[in-house]
Amino acid sequence: MDNNLKETVRVKADNINFFYGSKKALNGINMDIYANKVTALIGPSGCGKSTFLRLINRMNDLVTSSRVEGQLLLDNKNIFDKDVDVVELRRKVGMVFQKPNPFPKSIYENMAYGLEIKGVKDKKFTDEKVFESLKKAALWDEIKDRLNDSALRLSGGQQQRLCIARCLVVEPEVILFDEPCASLDPISTRKIEELIIELKQFYTIIIVTHNMQQAARVSDYTAFMYLGDLIEFGPTEKLFTVPKDKRTEEYLTGKFG
Amino acid sequence: MIIKSINTQRLGFAALFVCIIIALLVLGSLIYFIFSNGISSFSWTFFTDIPRKSMTAGGVGPAIIGTIYLVIGSIIVALPLGVITAIYLCEYSPKNLIVNIIRLSVNNLAGVPSVVFGLFGLAVFVKLFNFHVSILSGSLTLGILILPGIISASYEAIIAVPQSLREASYALGATQIQTIGRIVLPAALPGILTGIILGVGRAAGETAPILFTAATFYARTYPTSIMSDTMALPYHIYVLMTEGTHPEVQKMIAYGCALILLILVLAVSGIAIYLRQRQRRKYG
Amino acid sequence: MKISEKIYKNTFMVVAFSSLVFLTGIVLVLFIEGLPAFSVTGVLSFIFGKSWYPTSTPPEFGIMPLISASFVVSVGAMLFAIPIGIGSALYIHEIAGEKQKMFLKPIIELLGAIPSIIFGFFGMVIVAPLVQKLFNLSTGQCAFTGALILGVMAIPVVCSIAEDALSVVPRSFREASFALGANRWQTLWKVIIPAAGSGISTAIVLGISRVMGETMTVLLVTGGAAQIPNSIFSPVRPMTSTIAAEMGEAAVGGTHFHALFAIGLVLFVITLILNMIAEYIGRKYRLKLGLDV
Structure with a gap:
């Protein structure tokens, strides 16, 4: 925790409990997530890492009969407060999903969607934002000549980078990655990982992954979760080399998971 | 063994x-x-002319046009109701009492005999609302008849839209209505279209519901407004076969009408089935 | 949720209730317009009365001949439709290859899309004369011809629902049977059909309900004599065709007019009960296989 003091906390989880119906899925989670860093959430299936991630942009709102307790502070404002506009929140907190999910529309329409729903009519402004985001997502050179093609005709890896670019258009501050490489081949995976590292200079990034090597490669901080508890949280290097908790060590060495 | x-x-x-x-x-x-x-x-006059010489010569133009009007009218009635019901069932309502009631109503409405729809149309549209025997009354009656079909086709199409697309839209800051209007409905459109086409086939061929609500025995002219009564292909076949004065000649005219109707129904249903199979392949 | 979102939600909910409104409306209309007939004749003598002479003086409104005609024709139709419909479903599901399926299923569906007036017309001009010659009858327009044509019309209904029921039988049942050395026929007969049995029976119930509601076909091919049939070759007048044929002549507001609505009510109740039975069996079937209802 040596250099933590210099860093700004962007997202702070304060004693979060989460229930699906009567089943408790998260157990008093406390966690600080730092600005312009990549934080990885790891742990075996069902440990609650995706559930936690989806709280940060309130995707859990879509799940009926779920309930949350505690506070999740984004820039010191509790996102569960009644006066928080969930639409505003989701513009601030972008999300990239497990399976690439481009809309069955053209590449350009996919990119412009975020602005369109905001009511932006200025074509020039939209163009600028779209092009800029495609460049940021390192996709521009590959697709600049076929912006009007269907996004479904891109390869899986390109689709996922398009989804990343699509979420950049609305200028988020935090980006959530929910196992973004789960359905991709190693080369595409490598490209996405490079992109994540590239993007952290502009955004705060939280990534859920099954793949411990991936966590080690891309993240600055890692949180290990198990059965709804946060077992251990710390700088990635430390957590991987000298885990404090026995369960973390067992998970990292492949004894379970 | x-x-x-x-x-x-x-x-x-x-x-x-x-x-x-x-x-x-x-x-x-x-x-x-x-x-x-x-x-x-089949000849040009058969399609365009009015019936002549007490329906032993001339054409069946007014019946063709009448059927087209009734089909369009019934789709106008059923489409918005059907699609919105399907949207509500898929997108808004949790599994609860309301949904079960609506589902049960839709299923049972689908099982009501077509002649009973005719009775309903007669009592409500023709008599109570005073729309008389007219294209309007017939369209409303047929619209209610095809409503359950439109609902279930739309429901299937909307529920098949992958949840991941909705999530992507919400994650970009879209509201629910934006997500439905810009993502879900466009993706479900081919399926909804299939439902509409099947509805067209059904509405074109139904006879019992229009017997007392829209159909007329014989029209000298094409219908002029939605308040006119009208000839219609299926009813014309019935009239020729039961009230005909020259059975042999009129049987052939009835064959002609039946063929138009058959081609129409087989063509639209064929298109609908083809579209649906292509759609299923797309989503796997 | 924002206010505008709430407005959408509530508007959609109101619209979604339209089916219920129409269904309720149908029930109300049938009661309001039909009850006066009961009050003239009494419910029991209306339903069980053996003579239907609505236009003679004094008129008689007993609909037993019509009810029995509906049942004779529908049951007869199912005697054709059940073996052929279920047999076709079994063929499509068990024997046909992918290519045949791609061809057969749409064809069966097309058969189901053909309007009843066309079947009625076909039955009247082609089948009825044939039946007349074949059985040496005075007229070919009789219960038998009606049942034959309605049976054909019910094939697609029975076939597609039975096919649905077969398709949800878990693959593991089949594999277990093969693993025990049963051949395809034994597996079909001893494992799959029993497993799908209640699902297939919904096909039969819905088939009857659908057939009983058919109007134009019976109007054209069953002959139209309002008498309790004494043979399958008697001309008969089912409930649906009575309504369709006589509404035009009945004076609005007269007893005959109300009696036709009362027939509609009886018809509606019978089909409603059949549909409910089918829904109940189908629901239990899906639950038994562990599927969503």
């Missing part, structure tokens, strides 16, 4: 084969008879 069971299997499979052949033969012979007898009536 083994040989015996193999023989039973052969026999059994042959019996099933006969069943499907009978079904195909029936369809084939129906199409054959109507086609071979009906085609001789």
